[in-house]
Amino acid sequence: MRRAHQVTATLCIVFAAFVMSRALAMKLHTPLGPGPGYFPFWLSVVFGALALVMLTQATIGRPEAGPTGLLATRAGYRRIAAILGALVGAVVLINPLGFRLTSLAFYLFLLTTLSRPGWVVTLLVAVAGSFGVYHVFANFLRITLPVGFLGI
Amino acid sequence: MESLQFLMGGFATALQPTNLLFAVIGCVLGTLVGILPGIGPVAGTAMLIPLTFTIPPTGAIIMLAAIYYGAMYGGSLTSILVNVPGEAASAITCLDGYAMAKQGRAGSALAVAAVGSFVGGSIATFGLVLLALPLTEIALRFGPPEFFSLMVVGLSLVTGLASGSLVRALLSAVFGLLIAMVGIDPVMGAPRFTFGWPELQDGLQLVPVAMGLFGIGEILINAERATGQVFNTTLRSLVPSAQDVRDSWLPVLRGTGIGFFIGLIPGVGAVVPTMISYVTEKRLSRTPERFGHGMIQGVAGPETANNAYANAALIPLFTLGIPGSPTVAVIMGAFMMNGLIPGPLLFREHADVAWGVIASLYVGNLVLVILNLPFIPLWVAVLRVPYAILYTVILGFCVLGAYSLNGSVFDVGVMTAFGVLGYLLRKLDIPAAPLVLTMVLGPLMERALRQSLEISGGDASIFFTRPISAAALAIAAAFAVTSLLQVARSVKSQDVQV
Numbered sequence: 001m002r003r004a005h006q007v008t009a010t011l012c013i014v015f016a017a018f019v020m021s022r023a024l025a026m027k028l029h030t031p032l033g034p035g036p037g038y039f040p041f042w043l044s045v046v047f048g049a050l051a052l053v054m055l056t057q058a059t060i061g062r063p064e065a066g067p068t069g070l071l072a073t074r075a076g077y078r079r080i081a082a083i084l085g086a087l088v089g090a091v092v093l094i095n096p097l098g099f100r101l102t103s104l105a106f107y108l109f110l111l112t113t114l115s116r117p118g119w120v121v122t123l124l125v126a127v128a129g130s131f132g133v134y135h136v137f138a139n140f141l142r143i144t145l146p147v148g149f150l151g152i
Numbered sequence: 153m154e155s156l157q158f159l160m161g162g163f164a165t166a167l168q169p170t171n172l173l174f175a176v177i178g179c180v181l182g183t184l185v186g187i188l189p190g191i192g193p194v195a196g197t198a199m200l201i202p203l204t205f206t207i208p209p210t211g212a213i214i215m216l217a218a219i220y221y222g223a224m225y226g227g228s229l230t231s232i233l234v235n236v237p238g239e240a241a242s243a244i245t246c247l248d249g250y251a252m253a254k255q256g257r258a259g260s261a262l263a264v265a266a267v268g269s270f271v272g273g274s275i276a277t278f279g280l281v282l283l284a285l286p287l288t289e290i291a292l293r294f295g296p297p298e299f300f301s302l303m304v305v306g307l308s309l310v311t312g313l314a315s316g317s318l319v320r321a322l323l324s325a326v327f328g329l330l331i332a333m334v335g336i337d338p339v340m341g342a343p344r345f346t347f348g349w350p351e352l353q354d355g356l357q358l359v360p361v362a363m364g365l366f367g368i369g370e371i372l373i374n375a376e377r378a379t380g381q382v383f384n385t386t387l388r389s390l391v392p393s394a395q396d397v398r399d400s401w402l403p404v405l406r407g408t409g410i411g412f413f414i415g416l417i418p419g420v421g422a423v424v425p426t427m428i429s430y431v432t433e434k435r436l437s438r439t440p441e442r443f444g445h446g447m448i449q450g451v452a453g454p455e456t457a458n459n460a461y462a463n464a465a466l467i468p469l470f471t472l473g474i475p476g477s478p479t480v481a482v483i484m485g486a487f488m489m490n491g492l493i494p495g496p497l498l499f500r501e502h503a504d505v506a507w508g509v510i511a512s513l514y515v516g517n518l519v520l521v522i523l524n525l526p527f528i529p530l531w532v533a534v535l536r537v538p539y540a541i542l543y544t545v546i547l548g549f550c551v552l553g554a555y556s557l558n559g560s561v562f563d564v565g566v567m568t569a570f571g572v573l574g575y576l577l578r579k580l581d582i583p584a585a586p587l588v589l590t591m592v593l594g595p596l597m598e599r600a601l602r603q604s605l606e607i608s609g610g611d612a613s614i615f616f617t618r619p620i621s622a623a624a625l626a627i628a629a630a631f632a633v634t635s636l637l638q639v640a641r642s643v644k645s646q647d648v649q650v
Contacts, residue, residue, distance in 0.1 A: 008582075027340075030340065033606035033610055040344065047327065050323045054319050054320065057317075072377075073377075083368075087368070090551050090564060091565045094551075094555065103551075110547065114540040133548075144559060
């Protein structure tokens, strides 16, 4: 946990320095009063100072017991990667493919990767979550969801 | 008296068939998201906001408020039935609730929790009715310096959300303020931290951020381990015994008081009243050693405190425009999406909406207690679905919810990115709740600060020379010093233990 907090605090200090540099590029003061950079500048100062305290505590303080299971198993990371991959896939595909096909692929991929509940359940959940949800949202709630290049 | 007249008008709005239907749907959906492990009230409320887009503002807020307290109650269902709290505030209910379930008394625990939630919620709502107008009258006299100082009080109370390190809680809070800076500067209109992305001109939206931090983050944590079916206990009668009723009424009353008064303080969080209630019941009990082994008092007190808190936490939002908890912050976001600004002007400019929503809190609490007991077998059936299927469906709804906010994949990307951040924050033991609260407070705070300094010509003494502002800053300082002393004391006691 000590190393994790040291790395986090260091990244926070770098982030604070970045925000500070961007804030300084904006106006800190205008003839009317504080400018657009005023608040971000002082926030970056406070953020950097807190990160410095965290780094000091992690380095010279007593070692702190972190939450149990800081690192996951390989299978656990595979499941996390599958979820994140599905989410990124949805971001990339939802406009070109449309909501229905993207959701269908999203559910099929996650259900077969994470739980394998059998093809019937997988297909039922995937069709309900894609075509069923589209029907409810488009026709009853009148919320527009994207239609892809195939017209669905 | 004036408040009661307004409340009667509010009931006329809340009892309209469509609004009543929205309250019922909200209670059912809220309970559903509440029982799903990994989807607490914050992510659940955020996820369901798109469902309210086509509903008129009053109905939309009524439905979201019902989702909110439905989710608070739903969290207790899973605590009692499967020993998995649907949200942090229900964690303490696991101790005696699940022990009762193992003894075949789950029905009794659920019934007492439902009735306690109703009593706590209803009395807290009455408090809102009594305090709404006097507090708004005071708040209407506030200028930018007073509002800024009030925000500082809210910020100082964020330290109460620190479960472990105060520094890490503050780091999270300041990070929330920093990401609130993204977008067009509220005073000068200059773009800040947009990096040429048009999607960032309006800033990062609260809903995808909350869904990512609390929903996706929690799912990623749960995905680390293979989880099968959640529910594996048996459920017998739903009627509490006469002894359980006798043992519960005093804890229900005490829980109401504890939840209500803590709900008035922004930033304390729902965990604190439930913990205090549990400890109080244990201290007052003649058999404290039996707590954790199925004492009904250990369910009745905390569950009542939880719902009393949930309703009382709406008081600072309605009267001062300050969100008291992350879920209330999401509801505040929903108000704004509907063109309503919570705070003193809400009662002046949209009195029908404000009082309609307040009256609906009573109606919703009644709906919740009537619906929940017959629905328990349905919730149990949901919990029998394998968890991997449940969270796949939740993920699908998160994508749908984030996309339909603005019809933009950018929000889905934001949700995913904040999901990763939420996962890392959990791993690093950094609380996410302060981030969400300050993300809402940030723009309000900046606007008030800059307007104040414009009024005073850059002289910061304006915050100390105006009595209300000075008093608020003194309160904030007192809270900050108290928190620091508590941290110092806990560090010292740990040293002694070591």
